[in-house]
Amino acid sequence: MAVIVIDPGHGGSDPGAVGYGLREKDLTLDIAAKTCDVLRPYAADVYMTRDTDVDMELAQRAALANRLGAAYCLSIHINAGGGTGFESFVHVNAGDRSLALGNIIHRRVSSFYKSSGFVDRGRKNADFAMLRLTQMPALLLENLFGSFLSWLKPPSIT
Ligand SMILES: [Zn+2]
Numbered sequence: 001m002a003v004i005v006i007d008p009g010h011g012g013s014d015p016g017a018v019g020y021g022l023r024e025k026d027l028t029l030d031i032a033a034k035t036c037d038v039l040r041p042y043a044a045d046v047y048m049t050r051d052t053d054v055d056m057e058l059a060q061r062a063a064l065a066n067r068l069g070a071a072y073c074l075s076i077h078i079n080a081g082g083g084t085g086f087e088s089f090v091h092v093n094a095g096d097r098s099l100a101l102g103n104i105i106h107r108r109v110s111s112f113y114k115s116s117g118f119v120d121r122g123r124k125n126a127d128f129a130m131l132r133l134t135q136m137p138a139l140l141l142e143n144l145f146g147s148f149l150s151w152l153k154p155p156s157i158t
Helices: 024-039 058-067 096-114 145-152
Strands: 002-008 044-048 072-077 086-091 120-126 138-143
Touching (some): 096 138
């Protein structure tokens, strides 16, 4: 069976983006676990780079995906800083298959977010470590900046 690796961004001493009483590391873990639940009924072995709140270097995460011989790696993040909407990244030197699969996933996720009124910022290229160090097609999602946090938990009820 094809191996799929889901990578919840950050963890342990690295909370990632923080706001509205929420931390990126917790949300990425939650989203990753739910993504695995969705994928498990299909003919795939699904692994997470971390399934608890632990520190894990990017190189370790990529090495795990490589060691498992993953067919695909999906890294889940929530962008920090200003801005709004959804964007995703393939590596600057991504091959045809990585581009094609990345575009499919981007379209599915962005259409879901669009139905809730969030902007599609596009499928972009970057030299992120998780994309550079993994040897298989990979995509990194940046979900909704801080607007994701406020969407989940408006400040008025924190
Ligand atoms: Zn992040």
